[in-house]
Every structure is written in C-alpha cells, then in structure tokens.
Amino acid sequence: MTEPRAERSDGRVSLLLADDEVMVRAGIRAVLAADPGIEVVAEAADGRAAVEAARVHRPDVALLDIRMPVADGLTAAEEIRSEVPGTAVAMLTTFSEDAYIARALAVGATGFLLKSGDPYELMAGVRAVAGGAAFLAPTVARHVIAELxxxxxxxxxxxxxxxxxxxxxxxxxxxxxxxxxxxxxxxxxxxxxxxxxxxxxxxxxxxxxxxxxxxxxxxxxxxxxxxxxxx
CATH class of the missing domain: 1.10.10.10 (Winged helix-like DNA-binding domain superfamily/Winged helix DNA-binding domain)
Structure with missing residues (x-):
C-alpha cells in the first residue's frame, strides 16, 4: 500500500480532476484557478487513468466524475482510497445520479459536489474535503433527502x-x-x-x-x- 501523502510545503491543496468530458474539466479547472490555494496537479479522462494519476501525484483531493469509461468514478474512488489513503475523494454528481451516493459513501468518498453548482461552493467543497471534513452541496443534500x-x-x-x-x-x-x-x-x-x-x-x-x-x-x-x- 502506498504511504500517506506528505504535507505540501506551500500550504496549497493539490487536486486530481477526473472527468471524461473535456469541456467539463476545462470549466471546473477555470473555476478552481480563481482560488490561489487550490492547484490542479493532474487530470484524467477515465477511472483507470485517475487511479494511476493518484498513485503518481498523491494529491490532497481526487475530484471524480461518477460516470467515466474504462473504470467509473466509484471504482476509481475505492482503489484510490485503498492505495493512496492520504488522498481524500469527492464525487462530481448530477441530480440523476443520487442512487450512487450510498455506494460512494461505502467506498470512502467524503464530498458530493454538483457539476453545475455555485463556483464558490465547489471551491469550499474541495477545501473542506482536503481539511478532513465532509461536504454535501446543499442542493445535493436537499435532493438526496427528497429522493430517500x-x-x-x-x-x-x-x-x-x-x-x-x-x-x-x-x-x-x-x-x-x-x-x-x-x-x-x-x-x-x-x-x-x-x-x-x-x-x-x-x-x-x-x-x-x-x-x-x-x-x-x-x-x-x-x-x-x-x-x-x-x-
């Protein structure tokens, strides 16, 4: 098993961003670029590549789309939490993917963020998960509870x-x-x-x-x- 991530000397949150849609990655990267305390250190277009990137870069946070080719985000989340325990996992979700949240919880995800959510909410969520907190985007929480x-x-x-x-x-x-x-x-x-x-x-x-x-x-x-x- 890979040893836990070492602390970054500059205090910034290092992030792995994984989504199979190029435009989605570009949009999220642009949002996060507005926060000088967050640095996207790697990107991936499928779950398998996300796991490999996590092994190499050992980021503070892996932000994973739930639906990706080769290996989906949930499979990638489970492997990352097992092999790179110093990396926290947050899932990028949509309202149509609420059914996956229970499994995401089971594999160790601690954040659930909307792809189309408030930019400040996205930054706050990444920071919260990096700090060891749990983060449910309020709109996600409301919808999940309604669907229960x-x-x-x-x-x-x-x-x-x-x-x-x-x-x-x-x-x-x-x-x-x-x-x-x-x-x-x-x-x-x-x-x-x-x-x-x-x-x-x-x-x-x-x-x-x-x-x-x-x-x-x-x-x-x-x-x-x-x-x-x-x-």
Whole structure:
C-alpha cells in the first residue's frame, strides 16, 4: 500500500480532476484557478487513468466524475482510497445520479459536489474535503433527502433524525450543524471559540451517539433533522 501523502510545503491543496468530458474539466479547472490555494496537479479522462494519476501525484483531493469509461468514478474512488489513503475523494454528481451516493459513501468518498453548482461552493467543497471534513452541496443534500422517500416515509426519516439529534447536548448539536455545513474541526473550533482538540472530542461523541461511522452520514442526519440552515 502506498504511504500517506506528505504535507505540501506551500500550504496549497493539490487536486486530481477526473472527468471524461473535456469541456467539463476545462470549466471546473477555470473555476478552481480563481482560488490561489487550490492547484490542479493532474487530470484524467477515465477511472483507470485517475487511479494511476493518484498513485503518481498523491494529491490532497481526487475530484471524480461518477460516470467515466474504462473504470467509473466509484471504482476509481475505492482503489484510490485503498492505495493512496492520504488522498481524500469527492464525487462530481448530477441530480440523476443520487442512487450512487450510498455506494460512494461505502467506498470512502467524503464530498458530493454538483457539476453545475455555485463556483464558490465547489471551491469550499474541495477545501473542506482536503481539511478532513465532509461536504454535501446543499442542493445535493436537499435532493438526496427528497429522493430517500416521499410523503410519510420522508416525514418518518425526519422524525427519526430529530429523535436521534434530540439525544445530543446543545453543544453537540451545534457541532453537528457545523459539521453538516462542511466545516473542518479547525473551522468549528474557531466558530465556537473552542480548541480543536475539544472539537475532535465532540465530533467523536456525536458520531458515536448517532451510530454512524463517518462525517458524511452524520451530515445527512443533520440535514434531515433540519439543523443545517441551507437544507
């Protein structure tokens, strides 16, 4: 197994961008170029090439389209997380691909960004995932939750999420809401005037109390419970 990525001395987030559509890659690259703290270090047009590029460049983040030839983004995500564990994975998605999110979660993706989303949202998502946070584009989160079930099913999921979050302390709910909004531990600490180590403790307690294994699943619960204002 490849050893974890070394820290970049310049502090910038290094990114692998993979999408089989040239114009999509060009558009996303142009958006990210507006952020001096993000550098696209490699591009790929299929999943297999994305895995090879991750092995060579060991980027902070791999931003992968779900549907690609040779090997799709989900297959590439699984291999990258296994072979280059220092690289976080975010998926580029569309509303028609919500069914893939459960599998993407299972293989270790921590970000879900819309191809046609707000440019600032794209930059914020890349930075959040690079910092170890989970990031669900708000429009993606709303749509996913709506697709999980209509009518009484949806209401029952909302009620279940609220019941789970009601068991948390006020501070834990604050932390969960900020986690759901895509903030890193350091950003949550700054927002709540806490030290980062204390926030890590709260996050661990929240995950345990909710019975989830990662920040993305906790973020979905935060959205379902109405704790994230953009939901």
């Amino acid at each position: 079930g209509g009518g009484g099913v949806r209401l029952s999921r909302q009620a279940a999420a609220r019941a789970r979050t009601d068991r948390l302390s006020d501070r834990e709910r604050e932390v969960l809401a900020l986690l759901g909004a895509g903030l890193t531990n350091a950003e949550i600490a700054w927002r709540l005037d806490l030290v980062e180590g204390t926030v890590k403790g709260y996050v661990s307690a929240v995950l345990e109390a909710l019975g989830v294994g990662n920040r993305v699943r906790a973020a979905i619960i935060a959205y379902e419970a109405g704790l994230v204002r953009d939901a």
